[in-house]
Amino acid sequence: MEQPIALGHPRTGPLQGIRVADFSAIFSGPIAGALLADQGADVIKIEAFGGDLMRGGFPQSGGMASAFTSMNRNKRGLAVDLQKDEGKAIARQLILSADVVLENFRPGVMDRLGLGYDTFRETHPKLVYASINGVGSSGPYANRRVYDAVIQAISGFTALRVDGKPEMVNSLVCDKITSLTAAEAIVAALFRAERSGQGQRVEISMLDAALSFLWPDTMNNFTFLEEGVETVAPLDHSVFLHETKDGWIASMPVQEAEFFGIFRALELPELIEDPRFADAAARLEHRDELRALMDAAYPRFTTQQLCVQFEEEDVPYSHLNTRAEVLEDPQVKAMGAVLTYQHPYAGLVRTPRPAAQFEQTPSNLYAHTPRLGEHSREVLGELGYEKSEVDRLLAQQVILETADG
Numbered sequence: 321m322e323q324p325i326a327l328g329h330p331r332t333g334p335l336q337g338i339r340v341a342d343f344s345a346i347f348s349g350p351i352a353g354a355l356l357a358d359q360g361a362d363v364i365k366i367e368a369f370g371g372d373l374m375r376g377g378f379p380q381s382g383g384m385a386s387a388f389t390s391m392n393r394n395k396r397g398l399a400v401d402l403q404k405d406e407g408k409a410i411a412r413q414l415i416l417s418a419d420v421v422l423e424n425f426r427p428g429v430m431d432r433l434g435l436g437y438d439t440f441r442e443t444h445p446k447l448v449y450a451s452i453n454g455v456g457s458s459g460p461y462a463n464r465r466v467y468d469a470v471i472q473a474i475s476g477f478t479a480l481r482v483d484g485k486p487e488m489v490n491s492l493v494c495d496k497i498t499s500l501t502a503a504e505a506i507v508a509a510l511f512r513a514e515r516s517g518q519g520q521r522v523e524i525s526m527l528d529a530a531l532s533f534l535w536p537d538t539m540n541n542f543t544f545l546e547e548g549v550e551t552v553a554p555l556d557h558s559v560f561l562h563e564t565k566d567g568w569i570a571s572m573p574v575q576e577a578e579f580f581g582i583f584r585a586l587e588l589p590e591l592i593e594d595p596r597f598a599d600a601a602a603r604l605e606h607r608d609e610l611r612a613l614m615d616a617a618y619p620r621f622t623t624q625q626l627c628v629q630f631e632e633e634d635v636p637y638s639h640l641n642t643r644a645e646v647l648e649d650p651q652v653k654a655m656g657a658v659l660t661y662q663h664p665y666a667g668l669v670r671t672p673r674p675a676a677q678f679e680q681t682p683s684n685l686y687a688h689t690p691r692l693g694e695h696s697r698e699v700l701g702e703l704g705y706e707k708s709e710v711d712r713l714l715a716q717q718v719i720l721e722t723a724d725g
Contacts, residue, residue, distance in 0.1 A: 324660045324668060327687055333360025333674075334681040338510065340364065341411075341418040342395065343435075345372040347468070347492050348452050348526060349424035350391040351499035356420070356506065357394035358674035358683045364418075364699055365395045366411065368402065369720050371692045382665035389663070389689045390671055398700075399693030399720035402433055406718045411435055413703045416444055419513075420506055424452035427462060437521040447519040448509040452502055456525045466526070468492040475530035480538060482556040494530045501529040559611060561640075562618040569623050571630060571637040579603070581633030585626060586617040663688045693720040 338361040342353040350365070350372070357363040365372075372392075377385035398414070401407040412435065415421055421437075423430055430436045430451070437449040454466030455474070464470075471494040472478050478486045502524045513519045535543075541551040560572045573579045576599070583591040591597050591613070596606040603610055618626070623639055630637040641649055647658060647670075656673060663669045666689075674683035696719045700710050713719045 324662050331360040333683045336360035339418040340420040343423040347495035348498040352502035355503040363395040384666040392689045396695035397690030421449045427457040446513050450522045452524045455527045468494045471526045497533045498526045498529040564623045567623045568640045581635045585629035691722040693722050696721045
């Protein structure tokens with residue numbers, strides 16, 4: 321097993337010095353917060369005493385849930401009762417000390433708590449206030465409770481199969497797309513605030529993010545509105561998977577040379593001169609014939625034989641990994657794409673490295689995922705609270721601090 325990396329070193333990412341008050345929960349917000357934390361921001365996760373729902377997920381190790389641990393790394397934890405006036409006062413002070421607020425409550429919740437953007441518009445004009453919601457703040461679905469599967473259904477993710485059968489993507493893809501969109505939008509707003517001194521509210525809806533993600537390649541027939549524009553058959557991505565003599569292989573030819581390389585590798589060089597497959601237009605017209613020939617040819621070879629042949633022909637290809645095999649893939653290991661670190665409660669934890677690699681300000685793992693309220697005392701101290709005052713707030717259950725052990 322790979323050697324665990326050390327935690328606890330100073331933050332070095334490009335967002336070093338940026339503080340984020342992260343009120344978000346479940347998936348879409350926490351992943352966005354983790355991306356900012358990976359890039360050096362001081363992200364403080366604010367939770368109610370019951371904790372983020374994902375703390376109760378499985379599998380568990382040392383009281384930490386796997387998904388929660390992945391989505392909340394590099395953050396600090398503050399547990400506060402926002403139903404109490406003193407809890408709200410703590411949250412307001414934290415927001416005034418922050419550069420960014422991140423929340424994914426349903427529209428209006430933060431306003432009712434007295435923590436909405438308008439509360440800080442005048443007193444903290446440089447604040448970037450990012451609100452993630454399901455379907456925007458207006459319209460017939462605005463007050464509907466939504467999660468990833470609902471957005472998949474509304475956005476058309478469930479209609480991607482070419483046979484018309486509805487199917488859910490077997491991952492929380494809309495949550496993740498929204499997280500990426502939110503993190504990018506927050507950084508853009510921070511850039512503008514740094515230049516102009518003016519922050520702003522940023523709204524990111526899961527539906528907007530999903531539509532933007534899907535549009536370029538799955539909504540081709542709905543882009544041009546002029547009459548007479550020819551429609552095209554949807555691309556069936558199953559054509560890129562092929563069963564071999566002993567398993568499966570993926571190949572995705574796009575350019576002429578790549579198609580011809582596959583023909584040679586499959587010992588079908590005659591197809592190079594076949595007018596049915598000579599260019600993209602001809603292959604599209606005769607795609608069913610081409611697929612039948614491919615389906616018949618691939619099983620004559622083992623996966624390894626094809627990997628060797630495709631490598632020689634410079635064809636885009638790969639063997640198929642199971643989830644467990646991903647960890648042992650030579651490219652994954654050569655990149656150091658998966659890291660391990662020692663969590664003080666969960667033990668040895670495996671996690672992907674930050675995806676963006678910065679030359680001058682490297683992203684890294686700085687801190688373990690916090691337990692509920694693990695840094696409550698520390699954060700309040702930074703806000704100017706005396707120890708005796710923190711002790712009183714703990715005793716009166718305005719804040720919570722998880723005890724060691």
